[in-house]
Amino acid sequence: MATTKTFISSVGAKSQGRYSYYKMLSEVRQGDLVKVKRGVYASPEQLADTMVDIDKLVPNGILCSFSAWSAYGLTTVIPQAFHVAVKRGRKITLPDFPTIELHYMTDKLMELGLTTKDINGYQVKIFDMERSVCDAIKFRNKIGQDVCSEVVNSYLKLPERNLTKLVDYAEKLRVKNTLNHYLEIAL
Template identity: 45%
Template sequence: MNKGSIIDTLQQQGGFITTGEVKSRGEYEQLRHAAEEGNLVRIRKGVYAETSALANNMIDVERIVPRGVLCLYSAFSHHGLSTQVPSSTCIAIDARRKVRLPDYPIIDLYYWKKEYLEFGIMQKEISGYDVLITDLERTVCDAVKYRNKIGLDVCGEVIDSYLKKDNRNISLLHEYAQILRVKNILTTYLETRL
């Protein structure tokens, strides 16, 4: 494997490669040498990435997790609802699916009932990738639903940021909250902030 083919492989895989994907000792040495030169970064044992891939935190969700939906922290970040920097990519899938994830990038899977994957989801191009992502109102409702997991401070920040947006749709927000069974909790949050 010459240096060009290491870069080609990295680009095909979104900028990441594992030593398990390297076929010979010579290829491994070229990989290690590229890391020493600063062309690659060692993420953890056996996982390397192009520096440009680290700058772009969006991944080809459809290739890695077909029909996966960006949600929670990834959606908070995209919609500008939180200052939290996602430490992983949050992807929702049908609760009955089994998915094998790569070593890198780090992905947190959320297993949702099929009916919860049928509303509040839009297709969008982000950083050159076509992805499915929860829409603005669904993202806020998910923050309320997962408030104990993400923390009440993050949930509050998401709601506060949402209320400052000109394109908010409060009636749609209430509709989604009803479906997700968080309408009473959401109403309480909204009453304290309006």
């Protein structure tokens, strides 16, 4: 069983007692921990990893778009930033590193297809595979037809695909007609 990684927050260290808090401060002074943003710290090894503790950097943020497609192996495109969906109207202070690109959504869209996945030892909120495919179709003009086609075709090749769920999500996200065109061509 994989161990769950997490960034260290000053609030979390304080809640564990004075010793933990002062130990964290000592590790920051020695360079064993790096300040990611106010009240959030990580080891240099964690920052060099391909995944970070999204929930500490963007509370209630959900991995989406290029980051989700990459996590599911649906695209060969390497994300240049962590793509994170957040509730529309939220004010968020982002760290200088790593690069995070925010996607604002309504409450209704934030709940559709929400799941948790273990990625490199981090428990990350992420949209499920079918929702991610529908997002590729929905934003095909922004991301490019080639990326959209790659995501859809990669999904359709998977043995564990769930076409019923895919069509249901497509209907809710109002991309059912476009999805049907892709399905007609691929199947």
